[in-house]
Amino acid sequence: MTTGEPASSAIVFPAMGPSRFADFSRFMVANAAARERFAVADEVLGHSVFDALRASDDDYSEVAQVTSFVTSLALVDWGLATGRQAPADYCAGVSFGKLAAAAHADVLPFEEAVRLVAETARCEREYFAEHHSDIVTHSFVKIGPEQLDALLAELAAADEWYELSSHLDHDLYMVSLSERALDGFKKRIGACGGYSLYTMRPPAHASIFQPLRDRVEQDVLAGYRLRDPRLPIVSDQDGSLVESAEQAAEWILGGFVRPMRWPGIVDTLAGRGVDRIAIVGRDRLLRRLKCTVDNFTTSTLAPDSALKPAA
Known part of the structure; x- marks a missing residue:
């Protein structure tokens, strides 16, 4: 205050x-x-x-x-x-x-x-x-900013499209990405100590x-x-x-x-x-x-x- x-x-x-x-x-x-x-x-x-x-x-x-x-x-x-x-x-x-x-x-x-x-x-x-049937928005928790940056860098290195769709707390985010990359992304979240919450279809909040x-x-x-x-x-x-x-x-x-x-x-x-x-x-x-x-x-x-x- x-x-x-x-x-x-x-x-x-x-x-x-x-x-x-x-x-x-x-x-x-x-x-x-x-x-x-x-x-x-x-x-x-x-x-x-x-x-x-x-x-x-x-x-x-x-x-x-x-x-x-x-x-x-x-x-x-x-x-x-x-x-x-x-x-x-x-x-x-x-x-x-x-x-x-x-x-x-x-x-x-x-x-x-x-x-x-x-x-x-x-x-x-x-x-x-009509559009974006292959795009989802995935939410996850227990991933801090540095871990998030590393996860997104991995997507970029694999030439996968992504966008940050929501920032809800210091360790809670939503990312939009191709559905084909979702399983691998979820596995990496778990390997980093995070927890996947839910996946939105249709997706939301991306340019x-x-x-x-x-x-x-x-x-x-x-x-x-x-x-x-x-x-x-x-x-x-x-x-x-x-x-x-x-x-x-x-x-x-x-x-x-x-x-x-x-x-x-x-x-x-x-x-x-x-x-x-x-x-x-x-x-x-x-x-x-x-x-x-x-x-x-x-x-x-x-x-x-x-x-x-x-x-």
Whole structure:
């Protein structure tokens, strides 16, 4: 915390995890804030999100993304209404979570944000159906910066394409690479004392996806008029503050081609006197990271919590 600067708080919308009907169904129907938000989403999309999620078997489908997004905003509504969450001074969105952060900061109205989430998901699905079927994004832990450099140097020496896609903590990273190189990369991670976590298909956050970024800009985002955020947003790409509509557009689009860097968010928030963060949604990662624990007191707004009786 900066000396003499009063303590403040932030609300963080994490990356999206697998979103299944069983994870959200009770919250969607039992929580008043969720019922209100999903009713609006149903009207915007012209169908029942609840029914579409129940019929879906894809954890990252368009309806899964809409559900995760709407749930995040409903959880904030619930937290504010019940006093479990106070209005925050800053907000941040990690990867997919940036769209919830944008809506929370009033970069665009909720109704338009729902459409934006659905249209972006559709655009991504169509793009990856045609391109990069041989590229994956792999996450791993217990590998420090020097070990990471050595592993990436080995890929380069073997003439394998790669890009760093996410930096989550001092020893937790995500790398995009060719699927043909994945098994060997995982073996080298293990030999260095690291642990492989999961592999994402389709991949994310790499400059090779510039055509997707351009397609979303031209075919999706061009149909929306963004506004200046009502509170500062901390970029998940470089820790800078997003304070204008123009910056918000570049930040949203940058998520397709630039690596996500959680420590950058942490450094900016801590440097501005933030000592408390609330993480929204079904987060199993950010609140446990060393850089998070070392800098903040963390609370969680999660669907399970919202279904428990008030103490």
